[in-house]
Amino acid sequence: GAVVSQHPSWVICKSGTSVKIECRSLDFQATTMFWYRQFPKQSLMLMATSNEGSKATYEQGVEKDKFLINHASLTLSTLTVTSAHPEDSSFYICSAPGRDEQYFGPGTRLTVT
Amino acid sequence: AQSVTQPDIHITVSEGASLELRCNYSYGATPYLFWYVQSPGQGLQLLLKYFSGDTLVQGIKGFEAEFKRSQSSFNLRKPSVHWSDAAEYFCAVATLSGGYNKLIFGAGTRLAVHP
Numbered sequence A: 001g002a003v004v005s006q007h008p009s010w011v012i013c014k015s016g017t018s019v020k021i022e023c024r025s026l027d028f029q030a031t032t033m034f035w036y037r038q039f040p041k042q043s044l045m046l047m048a049t050s051n052e053g054s055k056a057t058y059e060q061g062v063e064k065d066k067f068l069i070n071h072a073s074l075t076l077s078t079l080t081v082t083s084a085h086p087e088d089s090s091f092y093i094c095s096a097p098g099r100d101e102q103y104f105g106p107g108t109r110l111t112v113t
Numbered sequence B: 001a002q003s004v005t006q007p008d009i010h011i012t013v014s015e016g017a018s019l020e021l022r023c024n025y026s027y028g029a030t031p032y033l034f035w036y037v038q039s040p041g042q043g044l045q046l047l048l049k050y051f052s053g054d055t056l057v058q059g060i061k062g063f064e065a066e067f068k069r070s071q072s073s074f075n076l077r078k079p080s081v082h083w084s085d086a087a088e089y090f091c092a093v094a095t096l097s098g099g100y101n102k103l104i105f106g107a108g109t110r111l112a113v114h115p
Helices: none
Strands: A003-008 A010-013 A019-025 A033-038 A042-049 A067-073 A076-081 A090-097 A102-104 A108-112 B002-005 B008-015 B019-021 B025-028 B034-037 B044-050 B056-058 B062-070 B073-078 B087-097 B100-105 B109-115
Touching: A003 A090, A010 A019, A019 A033, A019 A090, A019 A108, A033 A067, A033 A076, A042 A067, A042 B100, A076 A090, B002 B087, B002 B100, B008 B019, B019 B109, B025 B073, B034 B062, B034 B073, B034 B100, B044 B056, B044 B062, B044 B073, B073 B087
Parallel strands: A010 A108, B008 B109
Antiparallel strands: A003 A019, A019 A076, A033 A042, A033 A090, A067 A076, A090 A102, A090 A108, B002 B025, B019 B073, B034 B044, B034 B087, B056 B062, B062 B073, B087 B100, B087 B109
């Protein structure tokens, strides 16, 4: 089946710094990828839709200047959390749509100290 | 607006007992429905999906779900739970946006299994 990877699997950064999370489709091309955020013991909330070769589409309430998304190739989307703060600590998950389902990455746990 | 409701936040069952996790959706058109499972610190694994046809859907790990349009429900069932089934379960509905299906998730149901 289709495989989506994320890197890193976990990251700790200091408040005020930026951190980049990569999402790759390993055995298929993905012109679209989705980025989700999941707080502890809560559901996944869609943050944005990443589109290869064009601007990302952000969901209402998501700060596009804080969560920068770049979809540079057909297999790679990146999410950069800029000027991270402790409240940005969360589990970030990406997915890529297949023919009739989405394939999820394993997630990246971000802790901002 | 489209939404998914999972009424049970937490469920505990004994190993070997049967299981039913509830899911209700709100969607104007024919829904695409999914059940995912998430183990601690892990990504999501698809258990099963419903698009059309037979309303009883078989999935992996012995799970099944039944689509009931009249009740706007898509409940997940398993006849005999194993300790390894302890996890978080999410019901989701897909909404078409820009040519792709965006997923709206329910709040999740955390399943604990007693030996």
